[in-house]
Amino acid sequence: MSEYVVWFESLGMDDVERVGGKNASLGEMISNLSGAGVQVPGGFATTAQAYWDFLDESGLRPRIEAALDGLDIDDVQALARVGAQIRSMIIETPFPAELDDAIAKAWSQLVERSQKADLSVAVRSSATAEDLPDASFAGQQETFLNVRGLDNVRRTIRDVFASLFNDRAISYRVHHDFAHDKVALSAGIQEMARTDVGASGVMFTMDTESGFRDVVFVTASHGLGETVVQGSVNPDEFYVHKATLAAGRPAVLRRTMGEKAIKMVYEDDPDSDETVRVVETSQAERAGFCLSDADVESLGRQAMTIEAHYGRPMDIEWGKDGETGRLYILQARPETVKSRDGGQSLQRYQLHERGQVLVEGRAIGQRIGAGRARVVDDLEDMHTVEAGDVLVTDMTDPDWEPIMKRASAIVTNRGGRTCHAAIIARELGIPAVVGTGNGTDRLHDGLEVTVSCAEGDTGYIYRGIQDFEIRNIELGNMPELPFKIMMNVGNPDRAFDFAQLPNAGVGLARLEFIINRMIGIHPRALLEYDQQPDDLKSVIDNQIAGYDDPVSFYVDKLAEGISTLAASFADQPVIVRMSDFKSNEYANLIGGAAYEPEEENPMIGFRGASRYISEDFRPCFELECRALRKVREEMGLTNVWIMIPFVRTPDEGRQVVDLLARNGLEKGRDGLKVIMMCELPSNAVLADEFLEIFDGYSIGSNDLTQLTLGLDRDSGLVAHLFEERDPAVKALLHMAIQAANKAGKYVGICGQGPSDHPDLARWLMDEGIDSVSLNPDSVVETWLYLGGETH
Numbered sequence: 191m192s193e194y195v196v197w198f199e200s201l202g203m204d205d206v207e208r209v210g211g212k213n214a215s216l217g218e219m220i221s222n223l224s225g226a227g228v229q230v231p232g233g234f235a236t237t238a239q240a241y242w243d244f245l246d247e248s249g250l251r252p253r254i255e256a257a258l259d260g261l262d263i264d265d266v267q268a269l270a271r272v273g274a275q276i277r278s279m280i281i282e283t284p285f286p287a288e289l290d291d292a293i294a295k296a297w298s299q300l301v302e303r304s305q306k307a308d309l310s311v312a313v314r315s316s317a318t319a320e321d322l323p324d325a326s327f328a329g330q331q332e333t334f335l336n337v338r339g340l341d342n343v344r345r346t347i348r349d350v351f352a353s354l355f356n357d358r359a360i361s362y363r364v365h366h367d368f369a370h371d372k373v374a375l376s377a378g379i380q381e382m383a384r385t386d387v388g389a390s391g392v393m394f395t396m397d398t399e400s401g402f403r404d405v406v407f408v409t410a411s412h413g414l415g416e417t418v419v420q421g422s423v424n425p426d427e428f429y430v431h432k433a434t435l436a437a438g439r440p441a442v443l444r445r446t447m448g449e450k451a452i453k454m455v456y457e458d459d460p461d462s463d464e465t466v467r468v469v470e471t472s473q474a475e476r477a478g479f480c481l482s483d484a485d486v487e488s489l490g491r492q493a494m495t496i497e498a499h500y501g502r503p504m505d506i507e508w509g510k511d512g513e514t515g516r517l518y519i520l521q522a523r524p525e526t527v528k529s530r531d532g533g534q535s536l537q538r539y540q541l542h543e544r545g546q547v548l549v550e551g552r553a554i555g556q557r558i559g560a561g562r563a564r565v566v567d568d569l570e571d572m573h574t575v576e577a578g579d580v581l582v583t584d585m586t587d588p589d590w591e592p593i594m595k596r597a598s599a600i601v602t603n604r605g606g607r608t609c610h611a612a613i614i615a616r617e618l619g620i621p622a623v624v625g626t627g628n629g630t631d632r633l634h635d636g637l638e639v640t641v642s643c644a645e646g647d648t649g650y651i652y653r654g655i656q657d658f659e660i661r662n663i664e665l666g667n668m669p670e671l672p673f674k675i676m677m678n679v680g681n682p683d684r685a686f687d688f689a690q691l692p693n694a695g696v697g698l699a700r701l702e703f704i705i706n707r708m709i710g711i712h713p714r715a716l717l718e719y720d721q722q723p724d725d726l727k728s729v730i731d732n733q734i735a736g737y738d739d740p741v742s743f744y745v746d747k748l749a750e751g752i753s754t755l756a757a758s759f760a761d762q763p764v765i766v767r768m769s770d771f772k773s774n775e776y777a778n779l780i781g782g783a784a785y786e787p788e789e790e791n792p793m794i795g796f797r798g799a800s801r802y803i804s805e806d807f808r809p810c811f812e813l814e815c816r817a818l819r820k821v822r823e824e825m826g827l828t829n830v831w832i833m834i835p836f837v838r839t840p841d842e843g844r845q846v847v848d849l850l851a852r853n854g855l856e857k858g859r860d861g862l863k864v865i866m867m868c869e870l871p872s873n874a875v876l877a878d879e880f881l882e883i884f885d886g887y888s889i890g891s892n893d894l895t896q897l898t899l900g901l902d903r904d905s906g907l908v909a910h911l912f913e914e915r916d917p918a919v920k921a922l923l924h925m926a927i928q929a930a931n932k933a934g935k936y937v938g939i940c941g942q943g944p945s946d947h948p949d950l951a952r953w954l955m956d957e958g959i960d961s962v963s964l965n966p967d968s969v970v971e972t973w974l975y976l977g978g979e980t981h
Contacts, residue, residue, distance in 0.1 A: 697963020798836025
């Protein structure tokens with residue numbers, strides 16, 4: 191008697207040929223990881239043998255082969271016609287009696303096991319060539335949700351078998367050189383958790399954009415997970431730091447709230463032919479995160495367990511049962527794009543000019559593409575997309591794949607970073623901007639555009655063909671240098687990417703960049719929220735959605751930015767400069783105009799240490815201290831150092847160090863180093879005094895140059911005189927470096943000069959500086975330049 195049905199718990203990864211990759215993986219997890227806290231709903235699978243016997247006993251196999259013979263997959267209309275013909279054959283053919291009996295018996299046992307008379311199941315496809323390490327096959331076949339009753343299960347299994355011949359699946363197999371007659375289909379019948387009244391999503395055990403391995407990336411939205419997988423919803427996003435989670439500490443690095451405008455739920459109309467339906471979410475659902483930090487960390491632990499078991503980065507679908515609160519793993523497959531990167535070379539796209547920004551959304555792929563926008567509203571218009579066009583549409587699903595490979599870039603209205611368009615764009619090696627909201631309205635058919643995903647988390651679509659270059663950076667074995675090369679990293683969005691460059695940590699992390707980009711509100715407006723006018727309160731309420739209160743929002747967002755940087759460079763120092771906005775820059779924040787003075791020259795006005803110790807700003811500075819304590823003490827990321835900018839006198843320096851200590855940031859505690867920016871001539875002249883107060887210097891050559899030469903670096907009238915290599919500036923640099931070396935204290939430089947002038951970096955090296963902190967785009971070239979000069 192043939193084996194047609196097998197229970198998940200008796201399967202493992204050696205059974206791919208028997209039940210396909212997806213079902214083998216479910217069995218592997220149930221069999222081996224249940225005791226380690228990985229929860230997978232149970233069920234059974236039909237075997238590959240059941241599929242082949244079905245085709246052979248019904249005479250379908252030769253009819254399918256004849257239909258596929260000579261098919262040109264690039265002929266979209268012929269592909270659609272042949273695919274529909276084959277699917278119709280399969281759906282209309284009844285199962286052989288032996289297979290039908292096996293399914294009925296297994297269904298009866300599953301209902302009994304579940305103790306649910308009205309059992310709801312997902313019927314999932316699992317191809318024998320699916321989820322292999324070198325090909326994702328993601329979404330090629332169908333999944334059917336909320337299937338109830340034996341007759342519906344029978345019909346849906348035939349639908350699953352038929353989905354092996356979807357247009358996209360036929361095309362994908364040809365594209366990846368898989369023979370049609372060598373791929374079988376197994377149907378997995380899996381008990382459903384009540385995620386329709388909970389939440390679902392996708393997570394990866396790495397960052398999908400940079401390939402950074404030390405995080406789990408979680409996406410989440412309300413209801414069934416198909417909306418996230420398909421890209422019809424912009425989900426919440428979270429990053430979890432693996433090492434911090436393993437240490438039992440709070441480990442959520444970042445939270446980004448998605449719109450979550452819709453959700454998929456069970457269809458409760460008994461007269462409907464559909465099993466699920468899509469409804470709009472409530473305002474409350476949109477205005478909050480759909481997972482707690484505890485949920486995110488629980489998912490992270492399960493993901494790490496799965497990754498450790500499989501020994502490779504994983505792509506995992508999960509669901510939260512809204513009735514029980516339990517978190518389930520629904521599928522797990524190897525990640526097949528970023529995990530294959532060799533790591534010995536980096537490709538960098540750099541935009542040389544920027545035109546008018548027409549649309550923006552989430553950046554996928556860290557690349558740049560350009561071409562004519564081709565706005566496609568319907569699959570019937572796919573033939574209008576020509577090679578090199580920019581495909582613009584509401585969202586994509588696997589049916590779009592035959593034309594996606596023609597595009598130079600993809601733009602969608604909907605979707606997050608794990609949606610179908612994002613996955614396929616990464617696989618094809620092209621940029622995509624997803625979740626724009628209005629891309630199809632703003633981009634007109636035939637308009638020439640440039641799609642840039644090389645500027646961080648936000649992707650931009652510029653009018654016109656902009657000038658850009660592609661640089662291949664070979665890492666290899668970097669030469670040894672007598673000092674350290676660090677990086678200036680202000681943008682947490684790029685931290686995972688930059689961490690893969692050779693480096694000795696972050697020499698300058700600007701807190702004001704995090705405030706401006708991730709918060710956007712003046713801290714006094716948040717501290718005094720109750721005193722704000724109603725219209726400003728409304729703006730603030732919108733910004734802080736998902737956080738406990740205005741002040742917690744400020745502290746937590748600062749901590750997210752700092753912890754992302756600290757985790758990215760976890761084995762190296764990350765020097766965080768406390769906020770160094772000038773009064774005019776603080777005034778530009780939401781609510782800031784009411785709290786900031788008008789100064790003739792803010793560049794040398796109310797900034798840095800003077801601001802921190804003032805009665806007006808001290809409560810704001812203390813919020814920054816709270817964020818740093820959270821990162822260092824609660825999360826355990828003690829590689830964070832503190833840097834104080836614009837310290838005019840030793841007395842100011844002592845006051846700031848005392849203020850830090852009163853706020854729990856005592857110099858030396860848990861290895862905390864407190865250094866200061868050396869950026870005023872007084873800092874070099876009185877270096878011995880300042881270095882008695884601080885643990886070292888980081889030289890800010892930009893301000894030091896303008897104050898030494900007495901010029902405003904923002905003034906075009908005198909900008910030509912700005913020169914970090916001026917003898918007067920170098921004299922002060924020499925004084926600062928020698929004083930720090932004499933005192934046995936750290937001394938580095940984080941100004942722009944060494945990035946622009948490698949010869950200055952060499953001079954600093956000869957002077958005995960400990961580190962030079964460079965812009966990321968100049969790290970490798972400067973390193974190699976200095977290595978060549980010293981060997």
